[in-house]
Amino acid sequence: MAGKSSRDSGYGYGDCGGDGNGDQIFCAIDFFYFLPEGCIAAIISFTSPRDACRLASVSKIFKSAADSDQVWERFLPSDYRDVLRNSDGGLALLNSLSKRQLYLHLSEHQLLDQSGTKSFSLERLSGKKCYTISAEELGITWGDTPRYWIWRTAPESRFQEVAELVTVCWLEIRGKIHTRSLSPDTNYAAYFVFKMSEEAYGFYSPAEVAVKTAGGKTETRTVYLVPQEGQNQRYQIVPRRIGVFNRRHMTGMQPTMQREGDLKLPKQRADGWLEVEMGEFWTQRDEDEEVEMWVREIKAGNWKGGLIVEGIEVRPKPVNIQ
Incomplete structure (x- = not known):
């Protein structure tokens, strides 16, 4: 009686196909069972967090290796x-x-820094770094003047305070971040994170958002800060502190918003805030650049209020992962 072949024994070979002449193809998955767990972990660490989670379901030895500190240390x-x-x-x-x-x-x-004015997290699929710069860390024109802006707590905010616009005709908010604090060789985007109060008014004109790198490249976009469903809202109570001349231009129904195809609308986030993309930039390995970001509406000249600012979030642009 012929002896049991390696194909029949289940060790090292499997029914993986052949060359038509009876030759057996060595199965990669079987090969791994001959490796020490540390070697398997080292190999898995060169994949991705998603791949590691998938491989953990293959077998016990794969799960032990895929869940090891050796693997996830590399993903951090x-x-x-x-x-x-x-x-x-x-x-x-x-x-x-x-x-x-x-x-x-x-x-x-979200993990707050010791000052409580920035938050840090990881993009789940890639492990790339994400930061949110709070309103306190932003440069808000007239932000220290209670006549125009107030600072208050908000239970839905991750930060101690948010900035709420009382009324201005010149809206300008600026932030900055250094690329050394971000993941290298990554395409990032900045997002303005905000809400509108029930009494919000005056935001029928588009705003300008921009991202500028130290090299001088500036990407400017035109966006609306009011979602689609709010474009026909009427003016609320006019703030009493505005003069009679300006009050005359604010009463009644606000003008109909002109929505152009290339203008961006804010999107609803899972945490209840709105966000609008401000622009993109690339982080170069071994280089540190200062990236400036801003949102402003200064052309229309009308008074506006009710904007609640959470901050500016900087996170990697989504990539298609199969």
Whole structure:
């Protein structure tokens, strides 16, 4: 009786196809079972977080390797320890969670820095860094004048305070970030994060948003800050502190918004805020550039109010991952 072949034994070979002459093709998946777990983990660490989660369901040895600190340490940003040390509660996370748990936590929660004016998280699929710059860190024209802006707490905000517009005719908000704090070789986009109060008025004219890099390249876009469903809203109560001359131009129904095809509308976020994309920029490895971002509406000259500012979020542009 012929001895049992390696194909029949299930070790090393499988029914993976052949060359038509009976030759057997070595199965890659079977080959992995001969490797130490550390080698498997090293190989998985060169894939992606999504691939690691998929491979964890293949077998027990794959799950053990795919869930290991060796794998998820590589998926975390290279400076994640410094980021956590400078964050509120970051050290506790660092000392209590596995690297996989830490990665998942940072992809699901915003971590505030020690000043409480910036938040940090990870993009879930790629592990790229995301930051939100709070309204307190932004340069808001007349933002320190209670006649025009007020600062208050908001239960839906991740920050201590948000900025609420009382009334201005010159709206200008600026922010900046250094690319060294972001993930290298990544296409990023900046998003203005805000809400409109029930008493909001005067936002029938488009606003200008822009992103400018230190190299001088400026990307400017025209957007509306009012969602589609709010474009026919009427003016609310006119603030009493505005003079009679200006009051005359605000009463009655606001003009119909002219929506052009190339103008962008804000989108509703899962956290209840609105966002509108301001522009894109690329982070070059081993280079540090200052990126400026702004939103302004200064051309129409009409008074406006009711804008609630959360901040500016900077995160990687989505990529199609199969």
